[in-house]
Amino acid sequence: xxxxxxxxxxxxxxxxxxxxxxxxxxxxxxxxxxxxxxxxxxxxxxxxxxxxxxxxxxxxxxxxxxxxxxxxxxxxxxxxxxxxxxxxxxxxxxxxxxxxxxxxxxxxxxxxxxxxxxxxxxxxxxxxxxxxxxxxxxxxxxxxxxxxxxxxxxxxxxxxxxxxxxxxxxxxxxxx
Numbered sequence: 001x002x003x004x005x006x007x008x009x010x011x012x013x014x015x016x017x018x019x020x021x022x023x024x025x026x027x028x029x030x031x032x033x034x035x036x037x038x039x040x041x042x043x044x045x046x047x048x049x050x051x052x053x054x055x056x057x058x059x060x061x062x063x064x065x066x067x068x069x070x071x072x073x074x075x076x077x078x079x080x081x082x083x084x085x086x087x088x089x090x091x092x093x094x095x096x097x098x099x100x101x102x103x104x105x106x107x108x109x110x111x112x113x114x115x116x117x118x119x120x121x122x123x124x125x126x127x128x129x130x131x132x133x134x135x136x137x138x139x140x141x142x143x144x145x146x147x148x149x150x151x152x153x154x155x156x157x158x159x160x161x162x163x164x165x166x167x168x169x170x171x172x173x174x175x176x
Contacts, residue, residue, distance in 0.1 A: 004049035004122040008032045009039040009065065010083070011057040019052060019083075022111040028122055036065030043075045049125035050118055055084035055096060055104075063099045070100035079121050081105060081114075144172040 006028050008019045016032040023030060028049070033039050037060055039051070051069065055062040062082055069075045082096040082104045096104040103117060148165045 003027055003029050004125045005029045005031055005046060006050050006052060006118060006122075007039060007042060007046070007048045008052045009034075009036065009057075009062070010052075010054040011035060012054075015054065015083075019114075022114055023118060026115065026119060026122065028118070036060030036062065036068075039065055040068055043069060043072070043078075048078050050121040051078055051080045052114075052118070053080050053082055053101075055082045055092065063095055066096070066099035066101060076100075081117060081121075083107065083109070140172060140175070144169060 004027065006023065008016055008030055010016050010019070010032075011034050013034065016034070020030050020032065031042060031046070031048075033042060036057060039053070053062045053065060057065075062084075066080050066082070069078065069080065079102040080100055082101045084092070084104070085107045093104040102121075105114065147168050
């Protein structure tokens with residue numbers, strides 16, 4: 001299983017460096033981009049455990065970016081943590097939650113709180129990935145058993161049927 005990836009989006013490079021330093025040591029890969037547009041491009045092909053998204057950026061702001069993320073079938077499940085330098089404003093926080101955020105954190109924030117939140121989403125992503133892999137394995141095993149049953153019910157000598165079933169089971173075992 002590959003390492004969980006975190007997408008950090010902030011128009012200020014120093015904020016991205018600070019986020020990388022805060023999250024250092026977690027079992028993650030951090031990918032940093034400086035605009036909402038770049039974030040959406042990365043999300044076309046990459047899978048992420050969580051998105052850390054600056055609410056206020058020039059051009060496409062975090063709220064608009066989150067809206068696009070949540071509209072796409074492929075990305076709508078990715079949790080978004082909004083980070084903003086603006087003092088807490090209930091209206092902006094509501095707007096963030098309305099855009100699909102799971103949390104809205106104002107700066108300065110406690111780095112240990114952010115690490116903890118990211119770690120929880122990484123754990124959830126890891127469990128989901130493991131469950132998906134196990135479900136795929138169960139599906140493959142089910143197909144193998146069904147094929148073996150079909151072969152046993154088919155025509156041919158017992159020796160031929162057993163040989164075909166053994167070969168099929170051997171190939172499926174090698175595929176795992």
